[in-house]
Amino acid sequence: MTLLDTSISLSFVLGVSFLAYVAVIVRNYLRARPRPAGDPTGFDWHFFIPCRDEEAVIGATLDHLDRYFPQATVWVVDDHSTDGTAELVRARERAGWPVNLVSRRLPEARTGKGDALNAAYQAMNADPWSGTDPERVIVCVLDADGRPSPNMFEVCAGDAYFGDPRIGAVQVEVRMSNRDVTTPLPARGRIANRCARLLARLQDLEFRGPISAMQITRRRTGTVNVGGNGQLTRLAALDSIGLDDGRPWGRALLEDFELGLRLMLAGWRNGYTTDAWVDQEALWNLRQLLTQRVRWAQGSMQCARYMRSIWGSREFTTLGFLEVLYFMAQPWLQLVGLVAYLVPILAFSYNAATYPRFTLDFLQHGGAPLLLIYLLIGVGEFALWGPLYRRRCEPGIPLRAALGYGLALALYAAATYVVAVRAFWRILRRKDSWHKTARTAPPPHVDPIDLIDLGDPLGPVDLAHLADRSAAAGRGSY
Amino acid sequence: MTTETSSLAGPSSWTTHRHGPAAGRTTALGRVFGPVLLGTSGLLVAGEHFYRHQELTAAAWLVEHLLGLRTMLLAGPNAPVLYAGTEAGLHRGIALTAGCSSAMLMAPFALLTGLLLLFSTRRPVRLLRAFAVAAAILVATNLGRLTLIVAMQHHLGEAGFSWAHVLLGSVLMMAAALAAFLLYLRIVARKPAHDGEEPEQ
Numbered sequence: 001m002t003l004l005d006t007s008i009s010l011s012f013v014l015g016v017s018f019l020a021y022v023a024v025i026v027r028n029y030l031r032a033r034p035r036p037a038g039d040p041t042g043f044d045w046h047f048f049i050p051c052r053d054e055e056a057v058i059g060a061t062l063d064h065l066d067r068y069f070p071q072a073t074v075w076v077v078d079d080h081s082t083d084g085t086a087e088l089v090r091a092r093e094r095a096g097w098p099v100n101l102v103s104r105r106l107p108e109a110r111t112g113k114g115d116a117l118n119a120a121y122q123a124m125n126a127d128p129w130s131g132t133d134p135e136r137v138i139v140c141v142l143d144a145d146g147r148p149s150p151n152m153f154e155v156c157a158g159d160a161y162f163g164d165p166r167i168g169a170v171q172v173e174v175r176m177s178n179r180d181v182t183t184p185l186p187a188r189g190r191i192a193n194r195c196a197r198l199l200a201r202l203q204d205l206e207f208r209g210p211i212s213a214m215q216i217t218r219r220r221t222g223t224v225n226v227g228g229n230g231q232l233t234r235l236a237a238l239d240s241i242g243l244d245d246g247r248p249w250g251r252a253l254l255e256d257f258e259l260g261l262r263l264m265l266a267g268w269r270n271g272y273t274t275d276a277w278v279d280q281e282a283l284w285n286l287r288q289l290l291t292q293r294v295r296w297a298q299g300s301m302q303c304a305r306y307m308r309s310i311w312g313s314r315e316f317t318t319l320g321f322l323e324v325l326y327f328m329a330q331p332w333l334q335l336v337g338l339v340a341y342l343v344p345i346l347a348f349s350y351n352a353a354t355y356p357r358f359t360l361d362f363l364q365h366g367g368a369p370l371l372l373i374y375l376l377i378g379v380g381e382f383a384l385w386g387p388l389y390r391r392r393c394e395p396g397i398p399l400r401a402a403l404g405y406g407l408a409l410a411l412y413a414a415a416t417y418v419v420a421v422r423a424f425w426r427i428l429r430r431k432d433s434w435h436k437t438a439r440t441a442p443p444p445h446v447d448p449i450d451l452i453d454l455g456d457p458l459g460p461v462d463l464a465h466l467a468d469r470s471a472a473a474g475r476g477s478y
Numbered sequence: 479m480t481t482e483t484s485s486l487a488g489p490s491s492w493t494t495h496r497h498g499p500a501a502g503r504t505t506a507l508g509r510v511f512g513p514v515l516l517g518t519s520g521l522l523v524a525g526e527h528f529y530r531h532q533e534l535t536a537a538a539w540l541v542e543h544l545l546g547l548r549t550m551l552l553a554g555p556n557a558p559v560l561y562a563g564t565e566a567g568l569h570r571g572i573a574l575t576a577g578c579s580s581a582m583l584m585a586p587f588a589l590l591t592g593l594l595l596l597f598s599t600r601r602p603v604r605l606l607r608a609f610a611v612a613a614a615i616l617v618a619t620n621l622g623r624l625t626l627i628v629a630m631q632h633h634l635g636e637a638g639f640s641w642a643h644v645l646l647g648s649v650l651m652m653a654a655a656l657a658a659f660l661l662y663l664r665i666v667a668r669k670p671a672h673d674g675e676e677p678e679q
Contacts (some may be wrong), residue, residue: 001526001575010580016652017586020659220667309599318605318669321597322590365637366645373649 007343014337021326022381028220029213030191034275034421045072046124050116054144055084057281061144062092062099068150072140074099076119080109097149100127113228114255117141118247121238124447125246137235141256145227146425155276156232156412164365168237169260173212174229176204177279184284198405199289200282202412203350208274208393209385214273214327221323223316225260230278233259237268244348254299261306261324267315278419290419297331297416297423302326318365333419381412495497507602508512508595515592515609522585532560533617534574536561537624545629545636555640569631570639572624580620587612587662594666608665612658619654623647 011114039198049066052060067072078086078101089101102123120141138156142148152172156162161170178184184196218224225232233248241262242248252258260270260291283289310324352359363371386406391396397405522529531553538549539563550561550568559571576582591609595602627647630638 001521005582007574012577012652013583013586016655016657018664020656022662023656026664082617104678258532318594318597319663320664322594325593362644365640366643368644371649399660412561 004343007340010340010449011344014333014340019229019377020389025210025217026384026388027390032216032274034271035155035160036158037151037154038159038161038163038387039231040071040157042136042156043153043162044132045069045125046137046139046140047072048117048120049074049144049146050076050077050079050113050120051081051085051089051140052079052110052142053081053083053085053117055081055088057145058085059088061142061146062097064147065134066097066398069148069153070098072153075102075124076100077102077116077120078102079104079116080106091165100460110391111178112251112255113120114247114249114258117249117255118242121242122246128332134239134288135165135391139233139235139238140217141227141228141231141233143280144280145177145281148172148230149277149279152230152276154231154269156272161212161271161273162232162234162268163445164271165393166269167234168240168263169226169231169233169267169272170271170273171215171224171226172232173232173258173272173274173277173406174207174227175277176207176282178203185225190386195286196284199286201405202409203282203289204291204393205385205389205409206412209389209409212272212274214464218270218323219272221320222269222316223264223320223323223327224272226256226263226270229280230255233260233263234268240266240268252299252302253295254303257299258303258306261303261310264311264315265306286406290415293416293419294422294426297419298312298426300328301331301423301427304439319463325437330425334417338421339419361373379407379410382413383407385409479589496618496661505602507606509605511602512592512595513518515588515595517592519585519592520586522581522588526579526581530574530576530579532582533579534558534560534624536575537621537628540621540625541628544625545632547628547632552618560624560628562632569628570636572627572631572639572643574624580616583616583651583658584613587616589657604665604668608662611665612662615654615658619650623650626650 049058049061062074062076065072074097075087076089076099078089086101086103089099091098093101100123102119104110104119124139140148140152149172156170158174161167178202178301181197181200183193184200186195188196215224224225238248241259248259248262249255250258250262283292305324307328310321316324324474348359359367381408383403386402386404387399390399390402390403394402481542512587531551534551538551538560540545541560542548545562547562548564552559552561552571554573557575558571561568563569587609591605594605609614623646627639627642629673630642632638636640
């Protein structure tokens, strides 16, 4: 069997299995219905907010939480910030807000988001209130720029979520707060602004479309996972995996995904809801976005070590195992797919150049419509998310724009191949430390133009360089 | 519920079992058929040339009995070739390459089923059934496709052959593979009746 034969067969299998996967998640996405809310007063609610140089956003976030969630206690982890983050938190603490500052200083600080969250967990457990029944205590991990929807506690207290004692964690839908910003880069031209707007919209579409559909499907397979923002966990669940060493969050690059896996392995079920959500900033810079995604892909590849535990665990159904296997294999499949898809394309191009009459004959006798069908399916399985997004999430956008977003998503998805290659390359070079993703929002007292100009040059190379320096100094980062 | 403190504690008390990773839940059926399916997957890849010959032999039988045509099967060095026609003569031969065989489509199903059988599961019969259904769809469709190609070649000549081979056959196999995947998942996902697996949400 030749390389071409193998590639054709592999690309066919990969293509059809992806198409089947899309068909399944779209079906479940369209069938999802809101679930009844519950009474949040039966629970104690806490927010964990890891911060590192977040003065640009943390004040507004605390104000938001005070306004909509006055009953909650907030634990802000200052991971050795060099800006005014700690002062902003202390000011509110002094004013009597239910806010606690957990300070981490170098050399112990900046060792990863998981460690920062573990510090908050340990501080909370050391607090005198901690005699409360851990079954009734819910911890919500929030990014420093996170804005939860005001109904989040009611939704999560419902019988489908923490009202069910088997549920260990709930992930709420993630939305992009800056999806409607018309001029994200005031100092730049029209094209740069259009690209930035489109990028923000595509991230919103991605989270509320395909990612949401995957999570909704996981409700059936029992493998819902949690993200790093809008992640709510029952304290009893955290205790069940972390009370011994005080470290429920691991040190994987995807510490949130790792937490979800560990909870499932411990026998907890995770929930996902679109009835409540958290708004976060979309990235306006493609380089930053790719860097973030490389980190995610690498983190997913790192979690492959859990496959052995999942393999032998009774907590996963057959379908659940299959779903986790497929998800965790994705970056690896993309690497394989890159070769499998490219070889037939290159062979066809070579034949077209070398034997034009043969190629023309092929195209005239069914080849052209076949290639068109392949193209329609290949693009269509991404483009359909545009109209679906409009239908379920943003009915106000024009249909033409929705179709355009869908087509753009196909290009956006193609970038994942670059991401998979780079993540694999980093694994080969044993590089696993990262600089945290830069904020796009300006600090209150800084000219936004200056801040954006400072942030833009941080591309993958620069970030990797910074991470390398940080690792060399014995400090990881997130 | 009492909060467990071991690293694998959790709400397993609801399900009245305690266990950790590698709990050894593979059933006897799984221990037998898991390796068999994994071996089948390997054989389908390693012995795909032999498989193709058998597949084309079956196609020749169908062509003879369904279309009433005379056939001749040659074992070429790279691919078996099927000639079909009437007493007056045979048409151009159809070579069955690896990319046109159902072997490479069944191999992933066999691999996956073998893994899942070894993974566990208290539903081995269901997995075997899912594999059988998927394999049957793929084999039957590919045989149907080959027969269709011969039929169109016989009735419409070279153009019929080209359109059936390039367009109709490809679309048919794509639809069949999609149906096989979806049916496979549906059979595996069906809510358990009496095999003891946890009910799904």
